[in-house]
Amino acid sequence: MFLVGMPGSGKSTLGRVLARNLGKTFVDVDHELERRLGVSISTIFEIEGEDTFRSREEETLARLVQRVDIVLATGGGAVLRPENRERLKAGGTVLYLHATPETTWERTRHSKNRPLLQTADPLARARALYAQRDHLYRETADLVIELDHQKSAQVLAFLRDHLDPVLTPAPTGTAL
Numbered sequence: 017m018f019l020v021g022m023p024g025s026g027k028s029t030l031g032r033v034l035a036r037n038l039g040k041t042f043v044d045v046d047h048e049l050e051r052r053l054g055v056s057i058s059t060i061f062e063i064e065g066e067d068t069f070r071s072r073e074e075e076t077l078a079r080l081v082q083r084v085d086i087v088l089a090t091g092g093g094a095v096l097r098p099e100n101r102e103r104l105k106a107g108g109t110v111l112y113l114h115a116t117p118e119t120t121w122e123r124t125r126h127s128k129n130r131p132l133l134q135t136a137d138p139l140a141r142a143r144a145l146y147a148q149r150d151h152l153y154r155e156t157a158d159l160v161i162e163l164d165h166q167k168s169a170q171v172l173a174f175l176r177d178h179l180d181p182v183l184t185p186a187p188t189g190t191a192l
Contacts, residue, residue: 024120
């Protein structure tokens with residue numbers, strides 16, 4: 017299962033909950049990239065620029081979508097490259113965690129780890145990124161989940177109704 021959406025949409029948070037409840041491994045593409053390179057995403061952007069970062073992200077994503085029994089949180093911009101969208105669609109179920117730019121800005125406004133939002137007007141930048149990406153998320157997704165006012169338990173219940181048997185709990189009997 018692959019999660020796409022804007023920075024601050026809840027991919028990592030919900031991804032951890034989903035993985036735990038499904039008995040799967042949670043993997044975050046950005047964290048995997050940071051671990052592999054030994055530096056933060058912000059540092060990669062600063063030193064190498066966005067284009068090189070996107071190439072590194074694409075390489076990492078290509079490896080990770082081949083794994084089984086994972087819940088994968090992609091970077092917010094992973095859908096910008098057509099190859100990534102194709103890999104995600106071919107590799108498994110893709111969930112678009114939709115939240116408005118206002119919601120994602122509110123969730124990320126104090127973070128220093130969001131290089132594309134480090135501008136004089138981060139809300140305007142969040143709106144611009146949303147306008148650029150929303151249709152790509154929707155094109156890639158099997159299911160769109162509205163997250164502005166949803167709690168994890170509500171999302172899990174919704175997913176159980178719409179994605180069963182994908183969301184069959186792990187044999188350990190972990191309850192949602």
